[in-house]
Amino acid sequence: MGVNDGILSVARERLAAESRAVQAVADMLDETFIATASLILSCRGKLFIGGSGTSGTVARRMAHILSVSGTPSIAFSPMDSLHGWSGAIESSDLVLLISKGGASDEVVSSARIAQQRGAKVISLTAGHGTPLAQIADLSVVVTVATQAELGGIVATGITMAQSAWGDALAEVLMRGRGYTWSEFMTTHPAGAVGQLSDLPPDPEPLAVPVVVERAAQR
Secondary structure: OOHHHHHHHHHHHHHHHHHHHHHHHHHHOOHHHHHHHHHHHHOOOOEEEEEOOHHHHHHHHHHHHHHHOOOOEEEEOHHHHOOOHHHHOOOOOEEEEEOOOOOOHHHHHHHHHHHHOOOEEEEEEOOOOOHHHHHOOEEEEOOOOHHHOEOOOEOOHHHHHHHHHHHHHHHHHHHHHOOOHHHHHHOOOOHHHHOOOOOOOOOOOOOOOOOOOOOOOO
C-alpha cells in the first residue's frame, strides 16, 4: 500500500465510522422523539437550544435549521446563561440542552435555572442516567459507538448523530406545522436559494399529538 493509499484508507474509515453512527440514530428514535416534537409544537413561547463545546456548535446549527423550517429557535450558551442571559427565559418557553455526558456544571445549572423560571427542559444526552437527564422534564438519548469518536475521545461521531437527530426533528416539525416552501422563502431571500423560482412540492402534513400535561420520560 502506497503512502497516498494509506491516507485515503484512514480518511475513508473515519467517514465510514461516522456514517454508521448517523445511520444508528434511526433505530434510537422512540417515544421520546415524538414527545419532543409534541412539546415543541405545543410551546407558546420560544425554543432555546444550548450546549457547550462541540455540543454548542450542534445547538447553533440545530437552532438555525429549525428556524428556517418554521420553528422559531434561539441558540444560547449555558455559561452565558449563568451570567444573566437566563433572564431571557420565561415560563412559556422550552429549553433543549445538548450534552453527550450530561454532566457539565454550566449545562446542569442552566437547566435548573430554566426550570426555576417555569420553563420545561429537554435533555439530549448519551444516557437517561446522566445528571442532566435526571433533572430534565424529558430525557432523550442519542449515543454512538466508541469507534465513531476520533481516538474514542474527540466528539466527532456524536456531533454528527446529534445533528442528524435535529434534522429529523426539523422535518417532522415542518410537516406538523404545515409549513410551506413559500413561507420558507420569506425568511431566506438571500443566496442561491433565495433566487429559486421553481419550488419543490410542499411536504405532506403530519399529525403530531399535542401535549396536554407535563411530559416526563426517563
